[in-house]
Amino acid sequence: MAMSAGNTVLWAQLRSMPGLLSLSALATFTQQVAMLALPWCVQHALDDGITPLDVAATVRWSLITALVSIAFLLGGAGGQWWSGVTANRIAHSLREALVGKVVTLDRPALTRFGRGDLAMRVTRDVDLIRLWVQNLGLWVRVVVTVVVVLPATGLLDPMLLVIVIVTFPLVGLANALFPGRYDAANEALSEAHGARADAVEDLLAASAAVRGLGGERVLVRRHHDLSGAVTSTALRVAGVSAWWSSVPAALPRLAIAAGLGIGGAAAINGDITVGGLVAFTSWMATLALAIAVLVDLLTGRGQARVAAGRIAEVLDLPGTAADDRDAVPLPAGGVLHAGGVVVRRDGRTVLGPAELWAAPGELVAVTGPTGSGKSTLAHLLCRLEDPDSGTVTFGGVDLRAAARTEVLARIGLVPQRPLVLSGTVADNLRLGRELELAELRAACHAAALDEFVMSLPDQYDTVLGERGGTLSGGQGQRLALARGLLGRPAVLVLDDVTSALDAETEAAVLERLRAWNPAAAIVMISHRPAVLAAADRTVTLHPPDRGAAGGPPGGGAVLPDDDSSLLGDGAALPAGGNRG
Structure with a gap:
């Protein structure tokens, strides 16, 4: 239920800023196309200029490479700028909505949450959503990489294409093993952070009142126990994240090794150029990076869904929105x-x-x-x-x-x-x-x-x-x-x-x-x-x-x-x- 509510919150925020998201996606698309064009430029510089000792061709491809690099620079800067503006506006909107809701809640509603836990929802949870939004443009980089690398390697050599095609289902299988475990561990971590925040709030607010009665030791011990729970849960999250980050990203690197063996033999036999082999290794390295980014995006999405679910729990409480729609105006004065x-x-x-x-x-x-x-x-x-x-x-x-x-x-x-x-x-x-x-x-x-x-x-x-x-x-x-x-x-x-x-x-x-x-x-x-x-x-x-x-x-x-x-x-x- 919380996950479903979290998805609703996330999509509602994204729909509120289509223009900025489109600009960010377009700039990121430009950056990634330029990044994938660089190995192609290097391939032609090697095969058309350097290998045949053609100075004019070498200079020409050097200039083309420089222009592509400038496009990469501008696309990257624009993507980061627009995604950053979008993420910060959404974070501000969520914080404003949360604070506006909290100040209108009655006491029974507030007792559902600790003060420290509410503070975590306004700070940590909103920041997790902000980071997720800021990284949304990276999905464009992943998609463009897959769309370009597959046909590009096929044009170089059919066997290299086979290596890439075999790599993808292995990566998908590796990714399928981790999301559920990660989401559950991260939800437990959010709850542990909220409980510890409540303990910190109690420690700061009540320690002076119980000092000398032995009560401060109880508060400190409670904080110590809850901090231990945060640590152990964070380690569990880190363990899942470590394997998730390593296994899928290692597969394209193994594919590079296989490609060097097969492509190297093909280059010796004259079936592929040296420049083509260099382009293949560059594209596979980019694919490995894209898969690592994909893992980060999926983990970030899991964190954002959990955070959005926690935010939705507060925003969905009956309060200001219903009141303001059908409210009866109060007079300026009266009894x-x-x-x-x-x-x-x-x-x-x-x-x-x-x-x-x-x-x-x-x-x-x-x-x-x-x-x-x-x-x-x-x-x-x-x-x-x-x-x-x-x-x-x-x-x-x-x-x-x-x-x-x-x-x-x-x-x-x-x-x-x-x-x-x-x-x-x-x-x-x-x-x-x-x-x-x-x-x-x-x-x-x-x-x-x-x-x-x-x-x-x-x-x-x-x-x-x-x-x-x-x-x-x-x-x-x-x-x-x-x-x-x-x-x-x-x-x-x-x-x-x-x-x-x-x-x-x-x-x-x-x-x-x-x-x-x-x-x-x-x-x-x-x-x-x-x-x-x-x-x-x-x-x-x-x-x-x-x-x-x-x-x-x-x-x-x-x-x-x-x-x-x-x-x-x-x-x-x-x-x-x-x-x-």
Whole structure:
């Protein structure tokens, strides 16, 4: 199934660039015809010029050889250029599609893959397809070689043609022995690489948390075991590849030996010229090279099919393509409402039923004990996960009816464990967006971070350590908060982003958040007293086994029924309903 999906992905990519592929094929055809014409030129130079001591003929064939060599040069350069452009465009297209798909997947979909394994699909697997596309022009060289060498040797001597004809089925038989074994070994190698990448991700992300508890030894040992699996599988692939590369390529070289014996006797008897014998050995050497290239092409195709199958597994997941085609547009603003949402995992209820309203300009606090589903609710509010029952709407539109990309633009999430990327402070804030330094500073001021950044050696150009190792927990939280503010979403969901802040800094953040975008709704998941005191309303979640969550507010102001018209887009609060 994966192989079939992989073939579909490969052919779809090739059909997207017929012009560039045609130019590459034409240039490669020119190169190979010129390459095969060179022995013919040498043959005539020997037989028509050098042997009869004819200077004019020798010069003439030398010039013809030079022109053929120039055609070989230009064809080779053009083929490499156009194939390289095609391969890199396809690689870029696949990476863009993969990254675009991954950022729209919900949590259950993402749990099918490890983070390291996903990274391998975006990097190693795409590179294998890029190399395969870049080498597609070599198929032209193989075909042209076979088409030219067969009749050319037949014109020299029938016995030489017999040698070539006998060589081909032997080469085909040798090639038939290896592809299945190679594909299976290479698929196992891809899986081993993905498992080890996950182990590396865990080692980098979790080693600091378990250091001193003995856990780092477990992570290192796990990485060691998986690295051993990669090594042993790679050796198995290398073994199959070594025999596959050697056996088929050795057969034409044995044919050269046979041809020298038979052709040498024919030359002594005057049935073939010395130039003809030289041309035969050159053509057979080219044929041997073509067969070696053919083996590389077949192994590359096997790798590309496996890689494309792994990429197809991600791209075929339900997500953006279907959403965007039939999506309902989201309004620019409105009320975010989670109505009776319930989430179940492995047959166990982890959230709900829960109820939440967040109107423009409101600060809603969500609190509750561990295990009550606070972070799960945060994922539902920005559709990183869908509820098993109940609905989440924005401006009256069910988020499941909207495109994920539009949901992510309207509703921003700053997670409990912020991600700090390798690069500078500015890189972490911009994430590739075109933002001026003044905008970065304003967002950092709102997050109470600007003073710290300006104290750094290179200020916003300061390079942060791997995974933000140079930042404290509170600084990492505020960096992620500033990054979320820069998108100016209509709703900002903050998952315990002040947990590592001191009271003074937390107070500054709470004050500046509301001033940053007064029209935005803010949902803060927190147990901190300062957050609960600052909230307009509080939603208290309870563990699912204690019954319905989201009962009467634990604090803050409840909007009166006659203010429901201010909430916008048909999402008025129900009269007499529970607004907790």
